[in-house]
Amino acid sequence: MGNNRVSNNYLNKKIDIFAGLICLFVILSVIYSFLILKEDIKKEDKSNLLRIETSSQRELIKEMFKVNSYYMKNDFYDYTVINLEGEVIFSSIDDFNKGEKINLENEIGYDNAFDNRKNGLIRYSTPLVNDEAQKGIMIIDLPQSILKKESKNEKIIPLWILLFFIVILAVMINKFVKVDIIKPIKELHSSAKAILNGSYKCKINYDYYGEVGEFCHDFEAMRGEMIDSKEKEERLKRNEKELLACISHDLKTPLSSISGYVEGIRDGIVNDEDGIKRYSNIILKKSKELSKLIDDILEQSKTELNEMSIERTEIYSDDYFKEVLGDLSIDVATHNMKLDVKGQLPRALISIDIIRINQVINNIISNSIKYSRSGEKIEIWVDDEIDKITVNIKDFGSGISIDDIPFVFNKFYRGEKYRNTNISGSGLGLSISKYIVESHGGNIKCSSSLESGTTISFTILKI
CATH class of the missing domain: 3.30.565.10 (Histidine kinase-like ATPase, C-terminal domain)
Structure with a gap:
């Protein structure tokens, strides 16, 4: 019983460790998702800050002729300033040169619009307005990572779906291990212990598929063979006892008769020829009975061992x-x-x-x-x-x-x-x-x- 408890505790401990690892993984995944959420919030704050900076630049550009070009060149993003006549006032973007004239209608046909560019940049144009009057246009190249952010939910939802399936998988694995592996193993162990203690009646109630089910089936077949062998052994022992009892009883009668008649002849109870002949015939008859009895016992032994030949x-x-x-x-x-x-x-x-x-x-x-x-x-x-x-x-x-x-x-x-x-x-x-x-x-x-x-x-x- 002690080994049985140790074995069961070991298996249960293994399952508990496995379940603990799954829970730890889920907790770490939740923490990771919150870290991602926190990072998105930081990015959004940074984006808002950059927009504020850009707005500040626009305020400065309203007085564009009061700001020197050195400050403009050292600004945070590349941008271009164009007056209403289409003249480029300042540009840190390679596509535009200071002083050149551009067709505003062809080049910039919309306000507050996003124009996708290569190299991970998005070109954004916005009017420069002062005292409710447009003074010019500003074009800014911004990184896609700032202006084109994914929704927080779009990132978090797949993660939660993954966690959900991980939990379901953990539950299924836990059920499979406990019900389809540990339970039949416990039954096999109990039955084996019972057989070791001399009891063959501990049946395994199995309904399992795969290797475990086949093993349970084979174990039950083995147990059945052991039961048959045990019953046959006990039956043979009973037969031996019966045989000894019957031999001692059935052989005693003819042997006693033979002994008595032989002693009668020896002691002279009969001394005439007819008497001796009569005693001799009785002795012969009893001898035949004894021989028949021995033959029957031998034949019965053959039937017990299934060795009687049929030709x-x-x-x-x-x-x-x-x-x-x-x-x-x-x-x-x-x-x-x-x-x-x-x-x-x-x-x-x-x-x-x-x-x-x-x-x-x-x-x-x-x-x-x-x-x-x-x-x-x-x-x-x-x-x-x-x-x-x-x-x-x-x-x-x-x-x-x-x-x-x-x-x-x-x-x-x-x-x-x-x-x-x-x-x-x-x-x-x-x-x-x-x-x-x-x-x-x-x-x-x-x-x-x-x-x-x-x-x-x-x-x-x-x-």
């Missing part, structure tokens, strides 16, 4: 079932039961792993024999459907409680009724069968009721 062979369904059911009829008969094949076997081309499907049917038949009484029958029939065939195996044994049906395909599950009985079995047969059927693209289901028997049905896809 398909194309075969017609009727040919396959005739062969497998013929062998099963003999096995069922040895338990004083009958296998009844109902209806016609459909002829459809299927692709199956023959050994694995045999294993499925044997597991189901074995359960039917185990939970049925001697002399009962087991029915089997195959339904022909459009894209698949359905194999149905029904017994008339003790049945399964409705509460147990959802769990019959779970590994090690044997039902409450038979959990503590002497009926052999690992509780893995139907779990393995389910894995095999689903590996072929089919499905398997169970329907049953107590004392009415059980039906197991599974499907095989047609080619």
Whole structure:
């Protein structure tokens, strides 16, 4: 948590510094604009002063013959004085010579007019009036920077517009950084800390575009994979515990029986040939049960690791079932039961792993024999459907409680009724069968009721 706060404070500090720089820039820009305004005011004051000086010159020029030419030449601006006869009285402008005659109407056709000239000067002409009578004309060359000033607003408005857009840009950048970068980074950090502490449930609620959004998406995908991996690891640990518990329970019964019968033979409890043969047959039977139990455990381990291989062979369904059911009829008969094949076997081309499907049917038949009484029958029939065939195996044994049906395909599950009985079995047969059927693209289901028997049905896809 301490590192999280330091990281967040660092990012927030960066944002605050950035915002502070923007504010400083705005303040400096405002100060600069006021300095420009102040400079314009100074220029205007200077212009007014120059106009006053020019007016003073005009007052002097009213008495032009009383002012010597030296003073005129050293005046502030270049100018020319012309009397009403068109004679140049004085001129510091190169375009006019003292004493020359000019046509006033052609040369100066307007009063108080501005005549644009080159070299950054504006030629300005104005009448010389004394006692309400015009005595002459004065022409002055003035700098454009004095007479042709821009409006203060024309200079300030673009600056304020620029400042406005800078502020808008700063707000947008601030929002982008805080919402689209800092927020998802904080969520990523929180989720990473949670994962580090063993919790994988801290989801990132992201809706971001660009690289940040892609990174959040990839992080969520990684988190999902980690959740799956964690769940698989926990499931394997549970399975290991269940496996150890079931092995210790299910192996104990046949081993105890074998041990007991061997001790009976050794201790002379039976010493006749028939008794020894009977004990030997029981020992052989228990040994086979033990071998079957170990095989089931190995098969279940393969299903857990997804290492059970499926090697398909194309075969017609009727040919396959005739062969497998013929062998099963003999096995069922040895338990004083009958296998009844109902209806016609459909002829459809299927692709199956023959050994694995045999294993499925044997597991189901074995359960039917185990939970049925001697002399009962087991029915089997195959339904022909459009894209698949359905194999149905029904017994008339003790049945399964409705509460147990959802769990019959779970590994090690044997039902409450038979959990503590002497009926052999690992509780893995139907779990393995389910894995095999689903590996072929089919499905398997169970329907049953107590004392009415059980039906197991599974499907095989047609080619």
